[in-house]
Amino acid sequence: MKQQHSNIGRLGWMPKTLTQVVAVACLLGAATPLLAEPLAMPAQSVLSEMMSRQQQMQAELNELRDLVERQGYELEMLKRSNKEAYMDTDQRIRALDAIVRPTAGAGSVPTEVTPVPTTPAVVPTSPPPPVVVAPPAQTVSADDQAKYDQGLKLLRAGQYQPAIKMFDQVIKANPASPNRPNALYWTGEAYVVLGDLKSALNAFEQVVQGSPAHQKAADAQLKMGYIYYDQKNYARARETLNKVKTQFPGTQAATLADQRLKRMQSEGV
Template identity: 35%
Template sequence: MKRLLFLFVAFTTGTALAAPVVVSEYDLEKRVSRLERMMENPVLLQLSDRLAEQQREIQALQDRVDRLEYRLRQQKADEKRQLDALKARIDELEAQLQRPAPADSAAVEQASAEAPVERNEAGGSEKGLKPADTATQSEYSAAFTLLQKAHYAKAAKAFEAFLKKHPDSVLAPNAAYWAGEAYMVLLDYKSAWNRFEQVIKQYPDSSKVPAALYRGAAALAKLGRKQEAIKLLQREIKAYPDDTVTPKARALLKQLQAGKAK
């Protein structure tokens, strides 16, 4: 008897569970109305607006981070190009210094350095520079060694001290030029231009003038003074068509005129 009762209860319960749940249209309307009232709640609307605003702010921050990362990559690439160019110029200078000089070159250089007046290519005259004694040469070499070891800030400071102490030394044009190169690596383009300009104006007969014109134009371009840079490059190309830096000057001029220089 108990077993029959158990089977009856199990059968009726299973039937009830299997029966479909019927939801009336009225119940659906009530549920929709309740949801609509919740959505119209001022607190919920405010929270929704705040969430949308925060999402916009997050997107704006992400865009800014992306731009900063891009600029950082560009800056690192620019710094690497500057370092590579400087190393190449230092290597070139060292190679020149290691070449055997003609037997009478020292006497010619000494006579030129001691002459009170030197003639320039334009036919004018300029006060001669003093020859470098051992102490002066040692000071210059110490500054140049700092540059070779990539201690650019210290090198710039040492060259500045040299220029202040020996403005009329035969090594002053070189000191001004390499100070400019050190500032270029340090991304201090204003100071770099000041030193390149010093070579151009104060030491117009120096062999560093063509390079100073080219690198000075590069510094001016970085400062946003594009037209001045173009004029400086045109001057270098016209005055020194066969100089070793002239092909680079032509390439930079082409980039500036095309608006592609960075």
């Protein structure tokens, strides 16, 4: 048997397909009188069994491929519809908020629904968008609002520089604009994504200093804490995060600040 195999090997002709294997088997069966048992018959039945098994496996493989492809596709569709549902809900909340807010008193700010980003490293494509704040005493000009909305749209589309420019127009146009703190806040977020932490700090600082009572002030302060942490300026980070806790107790920003302080403690910084 060994002899036969090495001979075939030397001939440089190795069986490649099943048909060739059958051919080799027949050849072996016919040309090897030395073999104690006839090889051809059992080998052939084994081979035909193998072939039908192989065909079966191929069919099953095809079915499984179909299933995997379909599931991948369904997953993708699900992701998409999920995102759409989110955007839809988001728009409804904004619309509702715009109705609720003008009737609310100035003192009610802390009880408002405040969209605080839930993850530390916020990418502005996914966080809830800012609520358009329209205190009763001030009105938003149509142009102002359009620019602010445009800025948000650009931000969502990942066009950070153009978004910053658009927000800048809102900021510069009217220092009393109710959109100003929001525009500044999102400018800060955009700079974080762009990696310009200095400009981000500057923008957040303006929110905290310029509108300390604004709902965005807590978030801005929190983000400043995060930036200091990223810059390994742990002392300032601790100080800033503690301010969030004491100045805005009960807010989500305060909870997040507390979490980060605990993490810093566990990291020993």
